[in-house]
Amino acid sequence: MIKGKNLHKIFESGVFSKRKVIAVDGVDIEIKEGETLALIGESGSGKSTLGKLLLMLTEPTKGEVIFKGKNLTKMKKSELRKIRRKMQLIPQYPDSALDPRWTIYESILEPLRIHGIGNDDYDKIKELMEIVGLKEDHLNRFPHELSGGELQRAVIARTMVLNPKFIVCDEPTSMLDVSVQASIINLLMDLQKERNLSYLFITHDLEVANIVGHRMAVIYAGQIVEEGVDILDEPLHPYTQLLVKSLTMEEDIADTEEEIKKTLKFGKGCKYYNLCPERSEKCLKETPPLVELDKKRKVRCHKYA
Numbered sequence: 001m002i003k004g005k006n007l008h009k010i011f012e013s014g015v016f017s018k019r020k021v022i023a024v025d026g027v028d029i030e031i032k033e034g035e036t037l038a039l040i041g042e043s044g045s046g047k048s049t050l051g052k053l054l055l056m057l058t059e060p061t062k063g064e065v066i067f068k069g070k071n072l073t074k075m076k077k078s079e080l081r082k083i084r085r086k087m088q089l090i091p092q093y094p095d096s097a098l099d100p101r102w103t104i105y106e107s108i109l110e111p112l113r114i115h116g117i118g119n120d121d122y123d124k125i126k127e128l129m130e131i132v133g134l135k136e137d138h139l140n141r142f143p144h145e146l147s148g149g150e151l152q153r154a155v156i157a158r159t160m161v162l163n164p165k166f167i168v169c170d171e172p173t174s175m176l177d178v179s180v181q182a183s184i185i186n187l188l189m190d191l192q193k194e195r196n197l198s199y200l201f202i203t204h205d206l207e208v209a210n211i212v213g214h215r216m217a218v219i220y221a222g223q224i225v226e227e228g229v230d231i232l233d234e235p236l237h238p239y240t241q242l243l244v245k246s247l248t249m250e251e252d253i254a255d256t257e258e259e260i261k262k263t264l265k266f267g268k269g270c271k272y273y274n275l276c277p278e279r280s281e282k283c284l285k286e287t288p289p290l291v292e293l294d295k296k297r298k299v300r301c302h303k304y305a
């Protein structure tokens with residue numbers, strides 16, 4: 001369904017002395033039809049940037065995005081606009097996705113207007129409300145008149161109105177009460193089954209990733225360090241092992257966010273070198289490749305190369 005090939009995103013900031021941040025550093029990724037790839041990593045590891053690259057909401061510095069066999073990176077803007085309908089984002093903050101001055105009906109209708117598909121489609125939108133678990137009465141309300149969970153359901157309805165095929169769910173439940181999180185996750189999973197959707201599900205919550213993901217990818221400092229199935233049962237990369245231990249509070253990962261920031265400009269060698277308990281000379285000199293092992297697992301660590 002969608003592939004990212006050798007994706008890079010370098011951000012430059014500063015007027016006089018340019019500071020470079022390598023937010024995504026050579027990522028190869030593929031999500032099949034009807035599949036969820038759960039992308040896990042800490043704050044600043046490049047999850048959202050990778051999601052935006054796949055949606056072409058940000059242009060890759062290097063690399064390609066292929067959607068249903070078409071190379072989006074080489075496409076004219078007008079062509080890309082048509083394809084964008086099929087690729088949508090469910091953001092972390094539902095209130096930022098809806099205009100506070102518009103009713104929920106107007107917000108859900110807007111994508112249809114933008115893409116020139118409809119100016120008024122009350123019946124379709126009413127049906128969508130039912131599908132996402134909202135009432136017809138919600139359509140006349142403004143965003144501030146909805147709870148966090150209801151707002152996220154309205155955002156999901158707005159996303160679904162265009163019948164997308166691929167959706168980046170960027171921490172869609174992290175701002176919600178724990179009691180509401182499960183119902184939103186269930187809704188997304190039901191919609192996936194009914195509509196054969198493909199998801200990139202971004203989260204820093206390993207338990208959520210385990211529930212939603214058919215496969216999982218772990219990202220550290222802009223690079224995928226481990227990818228495959230049953231990762232949490234048998235983590236192979238030292239960083240994934242740390243994440244899994246942090247679940248049971250055996251390890252604290254408070255220092256890693258700071259360390260990620262330092263390594264975003266790192267050149268040669270393994271980016272996890274400074275924190276790795278199993279580092280060797282080779283890890284400092286050579287960037288480990290992402291090698292494919294058996295059991296459908298890929299790992300970026302010299303131990304397995």
Ligand SMILES: Nc1ncnc2c1ncn2[C@@H]1O[C@H](COP(=O)(O)OP(=O)(O)OP(=O)(O)O)[C@@H](O)[C@H]1O
Pocket residue numbers: 011012013021022023041042043044045046047048049050204261264
């Ligand atoms: N527009 C931008 N300009 C400059 N730097 C950016 C920009 N967007 C992201 N970055 C930097 O790129 C790195 C990766 O950011 P990104 O938002 O992708 O991480 P993340 O894993 O999604 O984090 P979080 O979980 O906190 O959302 C960070 O160092 C961030 O500061």
